[in-house]
Amino acid sequence: MRCEVIAIGTELLLGQIHDTNSAWIGEQLAMSGIDSLYQTKVGDNLERIVGAIELALSRSDAVITCGGLGPTQDDITRDAIAKVMGVKMQRRDDIGARIRQMFESRGREMPENNLRQADVPIGASVIEQMPGTAPGLLCPVTRPLLPDSNEKSSGEKVIYAVPGVPNEMKTMMLGTILGDLQQRSGVAGVIKSRVLKTWGHSESGLAEMLSDRINELDTLGNPTLAFQASGIEGLKVRITAKADSAKQAQAIITHEEALMRDILGRYIFAVDSETMESVIINLLKKRHQTLAIAEVASGGLVSARLTQTDGHHEVLSGTVVGTSAKVRAEVLGMSEADIGTRDAAAAMAIKVREKFDSDIGLSTTGVFDIDPDAKAAVGETYLGIATSSGVEVTEVKLPGDRKRVREFSVISLLNALRLVLQ
Amino acid sequence: MRCEVIAIGTELLLGQIHDTNSAWIGEQLAMSGIDSLYQTKVGDNLERIVGAIELALSRSDAVITCGGLGPTQDDITRDAIAKVMGVKMQRRDDIGARIRQMFESRGREMPENNLRQADVPIGASVIEQMPGTAPGLLCPVTRPLLPDSNEKSSGEKVIYAVPGVPNEMKTMMLGTILGDLQQRSGVAGVIKSRVLKTWGHSESGLAEMLSDRINELDTLGNPTLAFQASGIEGLKVRITAKADSAKQAQAIITHEEALMRDILGRYIFAVDSETMESVIINLLKKRHQTLAIAEVASGGLVSARLTQTDGHHEVLSGTVVGTSAKVRAEVLGMSEADIGTRDAAAAMAIKVREKFDSDIGLSTTGVFDIDPDAKAAVGETYLGIATSSGVEVTEVKLPGDRKRVREFSVISLLNALRLVLQ
Secondary structure (H helix, E strand, O other), X not given: OEEEEEEEOHHHHOOOOOOOHHHHHHHHHHHOOOEOOEEEEEOOOHHHHHHHHHHHHHHOOEEEEEOOOOOOOOOOHHHHHHHHHOOOEEEOHHHHHHHHHXXXXXXXXXXXXXXXXXXXXXXXXXXXXXXXXXXXEEEEEOOOOOOOOOOOOXXXXXXXXXOOOHHHHHHHHHHHHHHHHHHHOOOOOEEEEEEEXXXXXXXXXXXXXXXXXXXXXXXXXXXXXXXXXOHHHOEEEEEEEEEOOHHHHHHHHHHHHHHHHHXXXXXXXXXXXXXXXXXXXXXXXXXXXXXXXXXXXXOOHHHHHHOOOOOHHHHEEEEEEOOOHHHHHHHHOOOOOOOOOHHHHHHHHHHHHHHOOOOEEEEEEEHHHHOOOOOOOEEEEEXXXXXXXXXXXXXXXXXOOHHHXXXXXXXXXXXXXXXXXX | OEEEEEEEOHHHHOXXXXXXXXXXXXXXXXXXXXXXXEEEEEOOOHHHHHHHHHHHHHXXXXXXXXXXXXXXXXXXXXXXXXXXHOOOEEEOHHHHHHHHHHXXXXXXXOOHHHHHHHEEEOOOEEOOOOOXXXXXXXXXXXXXXXXXXXXXXXXXXXXXXXXXXXXXXHHHHHHHHHHHHHHHOOOOOEEEEEEEEEOOOOHHHHHXXXXXXXXXXXXXXXXXXXXXXXXXXXXXXXXXXXXXXXXHHHHHHHHHHHHHHHHHHHHEEEEOOOOHHHHHHHHHHHHOOOEEEEEOOOOXXXXXXXXXXXXXXXXXXXXXXXXXXXXXXXXXXXXXXXXXXXXXXXXXXXXXXXXXOOOEEEEEEEHHHHOOOOOOOEEEEEEEXXXXXXEEEEEEEEEOOHHHXXXXXXXHHHHHHHHHXX
């Protein structure tokens, strides 16, 4: 089963908006066992969109178009798909009513041109999930494709059209499209999956730990496991199960997750849409504990990430970024020279915890703090965690430039905190 | 003149790495007056890379391939281009020596397979800029393209191959490729450009201010102006000049920049590769002044952005993120209720300046601080700047969710500070 992604919008080609949707869709397809060999960006031009879709359908079984479903004259993905299907458009009154009602529920009047969004190519169906005013479309294509090519008849292929707004796209992908693709790939029944996010091990390391189980599953064929390295989001393990009913599929996944947890243990930090930050904040809320942070190495990034997450205000006391020795002395009572070492990390964690009267104190300091122009191939960074029972310092050696060292040190620190809290 | 971009790498399709290069290249092409109608991602597969390049050359004048120039067996962009050109590869000893020397200067021995990077398709030339070990390639294509298509002869087209590492790619784009493309677009002489970054005005607002000059330039034809909205990087105005020599082109640009500065004045915050952060840090260094920050609304983001910039340690005293009332009271001596208002922003800026003994105090607080779950359509945020001559508070009303409000409030604050410093 092959599926291409076409991101539609002139602003994507001009670099005014970054297309993050294609990469996300590519990851989901990979984890569902569907190949995606090409991804294309094309502008708001009918002829070129039609050409891009026809080319994609000539070499793949399915196409996901992303964007161009809005109400304005620029939004021509619907028209392009109708042209590829060789059909006319039909205005769907039920969809129009749904859009109008969506405006009214927000106390706004619907501009009449929003009804363009209720136009559906004849033969296409509307995707059930509809978080915004743009309906997603599921469009079977049965006519012989690319009449000027050698391909005379291609069987049924499919075009999915989703809006470019990331959360609307994701809701439709997870709610309808991935399942539909898996059904079309010839698998009967229901397919469900769950993603376990891990931190602290390489892909080959995880595969080694799981090798016995992977061999067993190769024989069984169901469920399947897939790995995905995802930078500071960790290494993901996706369990995918097929069964006759959703309940049975969930049961298989729950059983497999338990096996994984036995083997991987505390490397697993989150499930599905959880993040390292949301896990930390939820653990702290459950324990009714508060957090104080003293950052040097990470310069405010730990705080910036945590404060972006819902619920942070209940558990986060505050942060001090002690760039200058004066501030470290003034706010934390630390000596001027104390920086960039294991002892400094310990002292900072203890002092910010006391000073901000919190249950837990965190700290970061490292080689870039002693020598801000360090071009070290390895960024040694010390991560301190102080609690009522003492202080613990983790040393991480991270490759790369300052930006990368900062980002990875933040996640390493939060992961170390998670292990303490769990 | 049309130029397509092909990003090469299976990891891009799988979403393991986000392709940010294509968007950047698209922006540069747009600002140089070159159309980019398609951008494609393709995996590390020789046949598919060759197909993607041939397709792109059949519909455009030039192609930029990005990635696949490394030393491993996966890196097959060189081979694909040789195949498209219909030529063999030649190992270039001078390039091999350059790569070997690059390793030695870092005290490392060169693995022999790095010599693969010295293989160059016959007829191609090596791009002069070479910040890493991967040489960029400039590959003229003269054979009739796509022999099975109707196109019998296409004149000379060109493939540029650049590494996927962003800074290497950018150095080659700015140093060679954009200029070469502009030359090929039929313009004799030298083309130079300069980007003025502005903040505080919409695209239509700027165009209105500049309308007289735009009309004059439409008649003159040289230099040209282009606008590019770039989110939190502001709205860019690119001046492009053509002349017989680089010196003349620079003179035209300098003259035009002076005119722009007369009209746009303090809306211009940076030039070319400067950022809002680097401008702020350089202004502070020049004035030998230090900065202390109290963030609530932005939760550490002002600090995280400034500390990512070279030279920040000379001017940044420190930051306190006062999420809890306790920390605001303890560190800044503020009353518990003081939050989310104009007065709170003023008090915080004054107090963090005093407390951290700095020349300037900054603060952010707003609607999300009073009600963290606010679903306000408009995020009212107050930005405080305290100096020896008093305190100034700017109110910004920013649309969007918490993430967007935070990001825009950071840039708005830094811009307000820049106006004070200048």
